[in-house]
Amino acid sequence: MATDTANGEHQTTTKPPPLPSPLRFSKFFQSNMRILVTGGAGFIGSHLVDKLMENEKNEVIVADNYFTGSKDNLKKWIGHPRFELIRHDVTEPLLIEVDQIYHLACPASPIFYKYNPVKTIKTNVIGTLNMLGLAKRVGARILLTSTSEVYGDPLVHPQPESYWGNVNPIGVRSCYDEGKRVAETLMFDYHRQHGIEIRIARIFNTYGPRMNIDDGRVVSNFIAQAIRDEPLTVQHPGTQTRSFCYVSDMVDGLIRLMEGENTGPINIGNPGEFTMLELAETVKELINPEVEIKMVDNTPDDPRQRKPDITKAKELLGWEPKIKLRDGLPLMEDDFRHRLGVATKK
Ligand SMILES: NC(=O)c1ccc[n+]([C@@H]2O[C@H](COP(=O)([O-])OP(=O)(O)OC[C@H]3O[C@@H](n4cnc5c(N)ncnc54)[C@H](O)[C@@H]3O)[C@@H](O)[C@H]2O)c1
Ligand SMILES: O=C(O)[C@H]1O[C@H](OP(=O)(O)OP(=O)(O)OC[C@H]2O[C@@H](n3ccc(=O)[nH]c3=O)[C@H](O)[C@@H]2O)[C@H](O)[C@@H](O)[C@@H]1O
Numbered sequence: 001m002a003t004d005t006a007n008g009e010h011q012t013t014t015k016p017p018p019l020p021s022p023l024r025f026s027k028f029f030q031s032n033m034r035i036l037v038t039g040g041a042g043f044i045g046s047h048l049v050d051k052l053m054e055n056e057k058n059e060v061i062v063a064d065n066y067f068t069g070s071k072d073n074l075k076k077w078i079g080h081p082r083f084e085l086i087r088h089d090v091t092e093p094l095l096i097e098v099d100q101i102y103h104l105a106c107p108a109s110p111i112f113y114k115y116n117p118v119k120t121i122k123t124n125v126i127g128t129l130n131m132l133g134l135a136k137r138v139g140a141r142i143l144l145t146s147t148s149e150v151y152g153d154p155l156v157h158p159q160p161e162s163y164w165g166n167v168n169p170i171g172v173r174s175c176y177d178e179g180k181r182v183a184e185t186l187m188f189d190y191h192r193q194h195g196i197e198i199r200i201a202r203i204f205n206t207y208g209p210r211m212n213i214d215d216g217r218v219v220s221n222f223i224a225q226a227i228r229d230e231p232l233t234v235q236h237p238g239t240q241t242r243s244f245c246y247v248s249d250m251v252d253g254l255i256r257l258m259e260g261e262n263t264g265p266i267n268i269g270n271p272g273e274f275t276m277l278e279l280a281e282t283v284k285e286l287i288n289p290e291v292e293i294k295m296v297d298n299t300p301d302d303p304r305q306r307k308p309d310i311t312k313a314k315e316l317l318g319w320e321p322k323i324k325l326r327d328g329l330p331l332m333e334d335d336f337r338h339r340l341g342v343a344t345k346k
Helices: 043-053 117-138 172-193 218-227 247-259 276-287 311-316 325-340
Strands: 003-004 011-012 035-038 058-064 085-089 100-103 141-147 198-203 232-235 241-243 264-267 273-275 293-296
Touching: 035 043, 035 117, 043 058, 043 247, 100 117, 100 247, 117 141, 117 172, 141 172, 141 247, 172 198, 198 247, 218 276, 218 325, 232 276, 241 276, 247 264, 247 293, 247 311, 264 311, 273 276, 276 293, 276 325
Parallel strands: 035 058, 035 100, 058 085, 100 141, 141 198, 198 264, 232 293
Antiparallel strands: 003 011, 241 273
């Protein structure tokens, strides 16, 4: 079996993947594709569930501990015959029968992943081990949502998958950055050693409806602040950059990666790059031209620049983002206004 590596080399695994469930080959068994989404009650996970549920051949099981996610994000599916929701922490083993695993479970916002860093590491390492063990037992294909944070404070710009990164191993962000790096290592070790079918997405900053209002990430902060007439808090120096991907584009990329033939890692993100001051100015212009922009202290190890090189995603998945920041922000504003109960100013 030929596979891609981050360096574009091809490696050959000696082991064939474990066989899928015999039910897959049963003539009389009208089986649906059983898909587990860990972290499916969260922001990206719940949008992924919506998309997967559109296909009547899919049966979706969500496992989530509700640390940052909520049942509310899945309320339209609760009680649906093809949907099941399990309160489960991925640091504990999970014994179920599935054909595909989208493994998203992990707090993603810096304020949440730094809140209990030991738990964040456990979620990334033990959680990923448990999901790989499940994939091995039932012969399922598994996709990990890794992150652009594996590139740390990158010295190469934009970041291609072949870049190994510049990560502080002992900093306050390391529980997440290094946790995801170990998770990627585990994925490749299970692939080489046990023939597991793996997919790794390196996700770059994603935004959209259903982000927690007090999530602490920059787009949700600025939108909530603009709606509440509070100053937009730009963290020093304000020249640091990010590239923002709308959530429907992200979900499309993740499903293409799962369904395609490439292990990855593959960057999935929008290459449109903005400084945080530019983002604040854009939110101000689109949502509340009266609002003040205020400079505040930054947190340690904040990456100074970030922009995905998406050549691989274009070539291997036929994927590129469609929604520009200026079109995505108003969609998120509508959702935030609805949840905050604040109507648009006339
Ligand atoms: N949103 C982004 O910009 C971004 C960027 C890069 C990578 N990612 C990755 O995508 C995934 C989803 O991110 P998101 O933005 O939707 O975050 P989110 O916080 O909204 O969702 C994470 C979900 O995982 C659940 N969870 C956390 N720890 C768990 C555990 N131990 N057991 C079971 N469930 C657990 C949470 O309750 C939540 O529902 C994460 O793996 C994250 O690292 C997101
Ligand atoms: O895309 C990724 O790979 C990672 O990106 C984010 O991490 P980060 O980029 O630090 O996200 P934010 O907390 O939204 O910060 C982005 C930038 O905005 C700045 N910021 C944040 C919040 C704020 O109120 N003001 C502000 O200027 C921060 O200093 C930082 O430079 C996510 O939180 C991670 O889940 C994800 O894995």
